[in-house]
Structures are given as C-alpha cells and as structure tokens.
Amino acid sequence: MIARWRSLKMPTLGVAVIAALALGTGVWAQGKWVAPPDAKSLKNPVAKSDKVVAEARKIAETNCVACHGAKGVGDGPAAAALPVKPANWTSPAVQSETDGEIFWKISNGRGPMPPWKHLAEKDRWALVHYIRTLKK
Ligand code: HEC
Structure with missing residues (x-):
C-alpha cells in the first residue's frame, strides 16, 4: 500500500493521503x-x-x-487506495441532503474523508454551493 502511494507523483494526492492518515479516526467508517x-x-x-462558485471550485481543485x-x-486518483469510496x-444521495448536512460532513469528515474545519466557514458553505452546481 505505502509503496503504491509513494509511486504516485501528484503533490495534491500526497497531501490528501497524509491528511487521511493523520486525521482519519482509524476506524474506517461503515454504513450510512x-x-x-x-x-x-x-x-x-x-x-x-x-464568483462564489468559481472560488469554491478552485478550493475543491486544491483540496478535494x-x-x-475533477467532476x-x-x-x-487517490480513490483507488481508499478503503471507503469517496462520495459522488x-x-x-448527496444532492438530496440539505446544505446544512453537506456542510456538516465537510466540516467533520469520517474515516478517510478528512475534516475541513481549518477551511474558513464561508469557504465550506461556498463548497456546498459548488457541489449543488454538479447536480445531474
Ligand atoms: C482523502 C480523500 C478525500 C478528500 C481529500 C476529500 N474527501 Fe470527501 N469524502 C471522502 C470519502 C472516502 C467519503 C465517504 C466517507 C464515508 O462515507 O464514510 C467522502 C465524503 C464526502 C462527502 C459526504 C457526501 C454525503 O452526502 O454523504 C462530502 C460532502 C465530501 N466528501 C466533500 C468533500 C470536500 C468538499 C472536500 C475538499 C474540501 C473533500 N470531500 C475532500 C474522501 C475524501
């Protein structure tokens, strides 16, 4: 596993994997x-x-x-190495949730999904707006 991660070159990916390792609870979450x-x-x-959506998109490109x-x-690229698949x-399932639920999940994380409380609150709410624009 580790060797496989090391062989991946994307810096963002490295950060994401380290964040998941450092911040994950260690108990890989299961169930809804x-x-x-x-x-x-x-x-x-x-x-x-x-403007808010465009800024959030940039934040997502850097962090998510x-x-x-990308869509x-x-x-x-990091999804394959995770024991729990990142949400679509x-x-x-995601789009039927309220803004507040999505905001809470972004803020708190679970398992390999890191908590993003270090991002400004307004940026986390902006990310919710961005996620809404991806509704099919
Ligand atoms: C290290 C990989 C990783 C990164 C980076 C990551 N996520 Fe996640 N995310 C996950 C995984 C895995 C799940 C599913 C967790 C579960 O179901 O227990 C998830 C779930 C979610 C959900 C929950 C969807 C739902 O309604 O149940 C949201 C929203 C989300 N991520 C948003 C974000 C945002 C916004 C960012 C960037 C600021 C981000 N994620 C960065 C891995 C990641």
Missing part, C-alpha cells in the same frame, strides 16, 4: 453516514453567485479532487 438533526436545518449564510475527481463523481457529489 448521517449528519446530526441540528445540522440539517442550518441555512447557508453565503449568497450564491458565479484527488479523491472526489465530483468520486473517481479521483452529483448523486441523488
């Missing part, structure tokens, strides 16, 4: 991932605009696509 009820009703405080893939379908952002 459900955000707590109070997260569900959180309203997105960031107004959606082309190694696992979630958000969960097929990034375009899927009904």
Whole structure:
C-alpha cells in the first residue's frame, strides 16, 4: 500500500493521503453516514453567485479532487487506495441532503474523508454551493 502511494507523483494526492492518515479516526467508517438533526436545518449564510462558485471550485481543485475527481463523481486518483469510496457529489444521495448536512460532513469528515474545519466557514458553505452546481 505505502509503496503504491509513494509511486504516485501528484503533490495534491500526497497531501490528501497524509491528511487521511493523520486525521482519519482509524476506524474506517461503515454504513450510512448521517449528519446530526441540528445540522440539517442550518441555512447557508453565503449568497450564491458565479464568483462564489468559481472560488469554491478552485478550493475543491486544491483540496478535494484527488479523491472526489475533477467532476465530483468520486473517481479521483487517490480513490483507488481508499478503503471507503469517496462520495459522488452529483448523486441523488448527496444532492438530496440539505446544505446544512453537506456542510456538516465537510466540516467533520469520517474515516478517510478528512475534516475541513481549518477551511474558513464561508469557504465550506461556498463548497456546498459548488457541489449543488454538479447536480445531474
Ligand atoms: C482523502 C480523500 C478525500 C478528500 C481529500 C476529500 N474527501 Fe470527501 N469524502 C471522502 C470519502 C472516502 C467519503 C465517504 C466517507 C464515508 O462515507 O464514510 C467522502 C465524503 C464526502 C462527502 C459526504 C457526501 C454525503 O452526502 O454523504 C462530502 C460532502 C465530501 N466528501 C466533500 C468533500 C470536500 C468538499 C472536500 C475538499 C474540501 C473533500 N470531500 C475532500 C474522501 C475524501
């Protein structure tokens, strides 16, 4: 496994894998991932605009696509090495969730999905807007 990761050259991928190793709980999560009820009703405080979406897209390119893939379908280069597959952002499973649930999952992570609390809150809400633009 390690040798295989080392042989992959993408810097973003290295960062993603290290983040997953450092921040993962070690208990690779299983089963449906459900955000707590109070997260569900959180309203997105960031107004959606082309600018906000374009900025979030850049944040995703830097931090997320190694696992979630350039189109958000969960097929990034790091996905194959993970014990749990990255979510497909375009899927009904993700798109049927509220903004608050998606925001909570981005913030808290689970298993190989790192928590992204170190990103500014407004950037995490902007990422939710970006994920919405990928709805099929
Ligand atoms: C190291 C790989 C990795 C990186 C990097 C990563 N994710 Fe994930 N992500 C995952 C995995 C794996 C899951 C599925 C976790 C599970 O189901 O337990 C996931 C799940 C999610 C979900 C949950 C979907 C749902 O509704 O259940 C969202 C939203 C998400 N990621 C957003 C992001 C965003 C935004 C970023 C970048 C800021 C990001 N992820 C970076 C691996 C990653």
